[in-house]
Amino acid sequence: MGRVVIDVMPKPEILDPQGKAVVGALPRLGFDAFTGVRQGKRFELEVPGEVTPEVLAQARAAAETLLSNPVIEDVVSVRDAAAGEVASA
Amino acid sequence: MRIGVVTFPGSLDDGDARRAVRLAGAEPVRLWHADADLHGVDAVVLPGGFSYGDYLRCGAIARFAPVMTEVVAAARRGVPVLGICNGFQVLCESHLLPGALVRNEAQRFVCTDQRLVVENADTAWTSALTAGSEITVPLKNGEGGFVADTETLDRLEGEGRVVFRYAGPNPNGSLRAIAGITDERGNVVGLMPHPEHAVEEGFGPTTDGLALFASVLTAGLAAVGA
Numbered sequence: 001m002g003r004v005v006i007d008v009m010p011k012p013e014i015l016d017p018q019g020k021a022v023v024g025a026l027p028r029l030g031f032d033a034f035t036g037v038r039q040g041k042r043f044e045l046e047v048p049g050e051v052t053p054e055v056l057a058q059a060r061a062a063a064e065t066l067l068s069n070p071v072i073e074d075v076v077s078v079r080d081a082a083a084g085e086v087a088s089a
Numbered sequence: 090m091r092i093g094v095v096t097f098p099g100s101l102d103d104g105d106a107r108r109a110v111r112l113a114g115a116e117p118v119r120l121w122h123a124d125a126d127l128h129g130v131d132a133v134v135l136p137g138g139f140s141y142g143d144y145l146r147c148g149a150i151a152r153f154a155p156v157m158t159e160v161v162a163a164a165r166r167g168v169p170v171l172g173i174c175n176g177f178q179v180l181c182e183s184h185l186l187p188g189a190l191v192r193n194e195a196q197r198f199v200c201t202d203q204r205l206v207v208e209n210a211d212t213a214w215t216s217a218l219t220a221g222s223e224i225t226v227p228l229k230n231g232e233g234g235f236v237a238d239t240e241t242l243d244r245l246e247g248e249g250r251v252v253f254r255y256a257g258p259n260p261n262g263s264l265r266a267i268a269g270i271t272d273e274r275g276n277v278v279g280l281m282p283h284p285e286h287a288v289e290e291g292f293g294p295t296t297d298g299l300a301l302f303a304s305v306l307t308a309g310l311a312a313v314g315a
Contacts, residue, residue, distance in 0.1 A: 010191075014236060015262065017196045066153070069146055069182065071189040072236060 002051040003081035004059040008068045009040035043067055044081070051080040090306055093120040093130035095160070095176075097151045101138030102173065102285060109285040110134070113302035125155035132169040132213070132305050133160055135176025137229075137283055147190060147232050148178030157183060169213035169305045170277045174230055177269070177279030186270055186279045187245070188237030193230070194262025202294040203228035203282050204256035205268050209249050212275040213308035217300040223256055224297035226287040228268075233281040235263035235270075245270055253280050276308075 010016045016038050023037040045062070047055050056078060063075045092110045094117055096103045107117035118130050122140075127133065140151035151157065157179070164170045164185050172180035180186045193199060202225050210220040218224065237245070242265055245251055253269035261281070269280025284298030 013238075014191060015194060015234070017192045017194060021196050066149065067145070069149065069189055071181070071187075071238075072191055 002047045002049060002055070004045040004047065004051055004056060004078065005081045006043040006045065006059060006063045006067060006078050007040060007076040008043070008063065008073050009076050010038060011072055011074055014072050040073075040076070041067075051082065056080065090115040090132070091118050091128075091130045092116070092132045092134060092302075092305065093118045093127055094134045094136055095120045095122060095156055096136075097122040097138070097140035097154060099139040099142055100136050100175070102283065103136040103138070105283075105285045106134045106136040106173065109288040109298065109302050112288050113299055113306060115302070115306055120156055122151070122154040122156050125159055127156075127159045127163055132171070132308075133163065134285075135160070135170070135172040135179050136285070137174030137176060140175055140179065143175075143232075146178075146182070148175060148180075148182040151175075151179045152182040161185060164272070164277050167274060167276050169308050171214050171301065171305070172277075172279035173283055173285060174233070174281055177281055178232070180277060180279040185277050186272060187241050188235055188270070190230075190232050190281070191234045191236050192232045193234055193260075198229070198231040199233065199260045200229040201227070201260065203260060203268075205253045205282060206256050207252070208254055209252045209271060209275075211249075212252055212271045212278050212304075214278040214301045214304050215252055216307055217304040224300070225295045226282045226284050226298045227293060228260055228282040230261065230281055233261040233263065235267045235281070237264065242267075248273070252278055253282070 018039040019037040060078045092115045094106045110117040178190045207218045210218045255266040271278045284301040287293040287298035
């Protein structure tokens with residue numbers, strides 16, 4: 001069984017209130033090294049066989065159609081989990 | 090006039106929307122998300138709530154519901170469509186309206202009686218209102234911050250497509266205090282506040298919301314007469 005991993009992040013210019021809340025909580029726990037946090041999403045898409053170029057192309061299309069909203073988010077990467085290789089960024 | 094109100098799994102305010110339609114003098118028609126049929130209605134309301142649990146993004150999964158194919162086609166033909174709160178999010182995800190709604194800037198769910206300035210009284214859903222006047226209706230959302238790129242915001246402002254703007258402090262961080270917008274033709278309107286909760290004396294802060302549902306009766310008659 002193969003797995004495609006997709007990362008989606010809020011666009012840099014879009015305010016990320018979740019990240020803002022997290023960065024506020026970190027120093028309270030003594031984690032004082034971090035000045036910013038942005039929170040995104042990771043999707044794992046399973047396929048019965050190998051992750052072929054066709055599967056990756058379909059995953060990219062799904063990422064751009066359903067899994068992200070281009071107005072507020074960027075698809076950062078679509079990759080084969082086994083290869084760990086970034087197919088496109 | 091028959092006005093359809095769509096029910097998605099997780100819709101919350103479809104009952105109140107049907108009641109608002111009835112109080113305005115039209116006949117409410119229940120539309121089901123899985124049914125690719127508008128049953129010949131003259132206008133459509135996408136109600137508030139948490140369609141599909143707000144999973145993925147608000148409105149993102151509802152956009153692909155079978156009924157939405159018909160709603161999008163009808164909207165492009167000029168049929169009046171009103172999206173309230175989650176319905177506004179669905180309209181943005183469907184690309185019937187530009188921009189997107191993101192988590193409130195203050196990271197809090199807002200529930201308040203909200204003053205709004207009517208900016209455009211020429212749409213199918215606002216013709217019974219007066220431009221420049223103020224109305225007060227409930228606002229309740231966690232992800233109501235309207236965002237779009239500067240070019241889109243300038244275009245919306247330049248074309249008079251901002252329909253409602255928040256009066257007083259900005260409740261959710263919406264860019265340029267935008268509470269509601271319309272498409273190029275003025276038949277599709279989306280807004281975060283809830284006019285359907287302000288339609289009957291004794292229930293809600295005012296009856297200001299009734300004007301939106303009354304407006305579409307005129308728009309419908311005009312369309313029939315044309």
